[in-house]
Amino acid sequence: MRNPSFKRVAGFSLLEVLVAVVLLATGLLALAALQGSLARNSAEAKVRSRIVAMMAAELDNVRSSAYTNVATTAKVTASNPDCTAPANDVERAACEAGLGYVEMTRTVTEFGSNAGDTAFVQGAAPAGNTDAEFRNVVIDVKWDDAHGVRHTLNSRTVVSELALDSNSPIVDEDSANHVPPKAVVRQANPVTAGMIPIALGNGDSTAASNPTPELVGKNQNQTLVGTRFNVLTYTPSGSLAIIQQRIENEVIKCTCEYGAGGTNLGEIYRTPQWPAIWTGSRYDVHAPDPLDKSAPGKTWSSGPKAGVTQSPLCQECCRDHHDDFANNTDPRFDPESTASVYGKFNDTAGTLSAATPGSGTYVDSCRVIRVDGMWRVASDMYNRNLALLETETISSVQAKTGLPTTSATNKYTTYVKDYLQQYDGTSASAPTNAQSMFDDTARQLNLPDEVVIGQVSNSDNRYLHARGLYVDHLEKLAREALTDALASRRANGQCLAGGADLADCVLPYLPFTTVNLTEIAKWNASSTATLNVNNDGELATEPTQPKGGRTLGIKIGKADTEAKIRHSNSGVAVSTVVKGGIDTTDDQVLLTDKQTFNVGGTTTSNGDDFYVQINGGPANYVLFYIFPSDEQNCQGSVHLRQCSTNTTLPAPGSIRLESYSGEELVTTAISGWQCQYNNKTVTVSDTSVQVPTFHNYEVSSISNGGSVTLVENPGLTTEETTIQFPSITTSNDNLNPIVIGLTDQVAPIPATMASCTATEINNKGNKTYWIESVSWNKTW
Known part of the structure; x- marks a missing residue:
């Protein structure tokens, strides 16, 4: 039997056809809507562009007109204009844009200087001030679109009879006496907490911005190598300010090496420069006579020492910062140095020793500023006065913030202006009475007589504010600018000696600033038994609660918190690499000020003292004693600490030891290192670098029956050990201290190189590569 065959049905069903028609129709409708929208938007854009062109032409007409002819005009209207012969620009624009209604209005408002030349007000300037005025021009255009919807557009410009416009070749010759146009930089008012502006x-x-740290490295491998701050000259304008001048400052410490400059530096960095000096209005690099006269740095061919973590600007500092003491014609980097011969010093574990000129390593400190976009080493900065200003009282509690009171700020600004107005351009040296003027009792700057801390506490922090007044040595150009300015003003009866306006005439020509030194100064207590004063030198950036000078009253009595700072660059440059001064005279002249604290009134404390001696370990450990309701930091020298308690001894208690494990830099020879240079891997020359090396100390011995009860964070820099004593006895001297021994648990652990960058040295075609920077892997 044959199987039946089935023929497959071909074609589309009616339902499928209907669905396809619906989809096609929907797509065509959407496409039509899109085309309509494009056409409509294109037409609107064409209309708007034609209106904008008309407004631009009107503004060009205003700018090309004589200033006296710039005035408000009557409204010009085009309503269904005759497009065969448009009567004016408005009708012509309406015809070209296909509009039935267009109107244009020009409104001009005049502003002139007030009688005191301190602000612009609406209306013409008073007689004699005709230069100080401008006219605000606003062009308004309205039009109706094809649907009768009203649209509005406006544009604005400002014109002045002093404006120099390319379309106005004939310029009033009086304009030659005016400052040429320049860019106007506006920003939010730059004054923040901790800054003190001085009116010019x-x-x-x-005003100088609060100093901030310059850090090199990344993440946890950052190293503090210097201090940054800006000196701003600005015109206040409500909540905004017009910045007239910004001087960027970086004050750094460097480890330099003779012979590391010259051809060892990139070709464009090889030529030593003269100092950047104040010229009366700005900083410029000194131009010698003749111009090709070599700077003193050429003699020494210095550069930054390889393998040392430091600021990239040490290239400029090491290369340039040298003086020729036989040259009495050109400016010096350190014009107020008392030295008579050239010399540098090397720092070995905090001890300075004379470096052999032309050979070996030395340390230096420079102020580097930006001149015409390039970093240049400036003449050294000099501190004329260090002042502790009265800080704010909160809820009747004295010194609860690090911000100076309004009264102290006002008195200090008056003092600064009174001191600076003594400059007259006849001398390069600073007036020598800065301190005696500050201490004048009539000025009331040494207030308060004492800060009262009501009771002993380990949490009632009190804050101080240290302020430095810096004025450069005045070189010839600056002195001439000042004397010329005073002579010109005095010819008109202004700026006379003793006059109320004298400071206003002098200050604009002086290179001065006042800097918040609270986080930079070195702090100490006259009695570490009474006060606990923080001196971390961390350069924290919270001026309301600074870490520097933070004071706790830990025992009833009176004592002083004292601030100290070096006279010049090394005092401002905060560095964890070069911690001390850079020459033997640095610490001989220190500026100081102090504040008295009265802790717990006049009652004598009943607490007793005891001493703790630490054998081995680092110098910067932290030691606390712990009794019930009595826990404080022990103060003292490197390895002997005095614990001044508020507890009657003998008594059972504890000692907590912190920050005893840490790192040091160990100079280590390296060979065959692969580093990055211009996105390629190169082999650097064999050299020595300073490798962070960790000492993991542990408490190995304890006297007086003490025993370790707790070790926290073992193997890290934050490791802490608590030691319990059955009885701690009093000691009024250091003859019978508790003795604690520290030893390394393991051999010192060097960090490993994570990555490094190199710099290329091209010596007559012979290319070599040297370490530029290193990032480290640290397990601690």
Whole structure:
């Protein structure tokens, strides 16, 4: 039997056809809507562009007109205009844009200087001030689209009879006496907490930003190598300010090496420069006579020492910062140095020793500023006065913030202006009475007489504010600018000696600033038994609660918190690599000020003292004693600490030892290192680098029956050990201290190189590569 065959049905069903038609229709409708929208938007864009062109033409007409002819005009209207012969620009624009209604209005408002030349007000300037005025021009255009919807567009410009416009070749010759146009930089008011602006008398003010740390490295491998701050001259304008001048400062410490400069530096960095000096209005690199006269740095061919973590600007510092003491014609980097011959010093474990000129390593400190976009080493900065200003009282509690009171700020600014107005351009040296003027009782700057801390506490922090007044040595150009300015003003009866306006005439021509030194100064207590004063030198950036000078009253009595700072660059440059001064005279002249604290009134404390001696380990450990309701930091020298308690001894208690494990830099020879240079891997020359090396100490011995009860964070820099004593006895001297021994648990652990960058040295075609920077892997 044959199987039946089935023929497959071909074609589309009616339902499928209907669905396809619906989809096609929907797509065509969407496409039509899109095309309509594009056409409509294109037409609107064409209309708007034609209106904008008309407004631009009107503004060009305003700018090309004589200033006296710039005035408000009557409204010009085009309503269904005759497009065969448009009567004016408005009708022509309406015809070209296909509009039935267009109107244009020009409104001009005049502003002139007030009688005191301190602000612009609406209306013409008073007689004699005709230069100080401008006219605000606003062009308004309205039009109706094809659907009768009203649209509005406006544009604005400002014109002045002093404006120099390319379309106005004939310029009033009086304009030759005016400052040429320049860019106007506006920003939010730059004054923040901790800054003290000084008025310059011409409507401008100057202020230094709070110093911030310059850090090199990444993440946890950052190293503090210097201090940054800006000196701003600005015109306050409500909540905004017009920045007239910004001087960027970086103050750094460097480890330099003779012979590391010259051809060892990149070709464009090889030529030593003269100092950047103040010229009366700005900083410029000194131009010698003749111009090709070599700077003193050429003699020494210095550069940054390889393998040392430091600021990239040490290239400029090491290369340039040298003086020729036989040259009495050109400016020096350190013009107020008392030395008579050239010399540098090397720092070995905090001890300075004379470096052999032309050979070996030395340390230096420089102020580097930006001149015409390039970093240049400037002449050294000099501190004329260090002041502790009265800080704010909160809820009747004295010194609860690090911000100076309004009264102290006002008195200090008056003092600064009174001191600076003594400059007259006849001498390069600073007036020598800065301190005696500050101490004048009539000025009331040494307030308060004492800060009262009501009771002993380990949490009632009190804060101080240290302020430095810095004025450069005045070189010839600066002195001439000041004397010329005073002579010109005095010819008109202004700026006379003793006059109320004298400071306003002098200050704009001086290279001065006042800097918040709270986090930079070195702090100590006159009695570590009474006060616990923080001196971490961390350069924290919270001026309301600074770490520097933070004071706790830990025992009833009176004592002083004292601030100290070096006279010049090394005092401002905060560095964890070069911690001390850079020459033997640095610590001989220190500026100081102090504040008295009265802890717990006049009652004598009943607490007793005891001493703890630490054998081995680092110098910067932290030691606390712990009794019930009595826990404080023990103070003292490197390995002997005095614990001044508020507890009657003998008594059972504890000692907590912190920060005793840490790292040091160990100079280590390296060979065959692979580093990155211009996105390629190169082999650097064999050299020596400073490798972070960890000492993991542990408490190995304890006297007086003490025993370790707790070790926290073992093997890290944050490791802490608590030691319990059955009885701690009093000791009024250091003859019978508790003795604690520290030893390394294991051999010192060097960090390993994570990555490094290199710099290329091209010596007559012979290319070599040297270490530029290193990032380290640290297990601690």
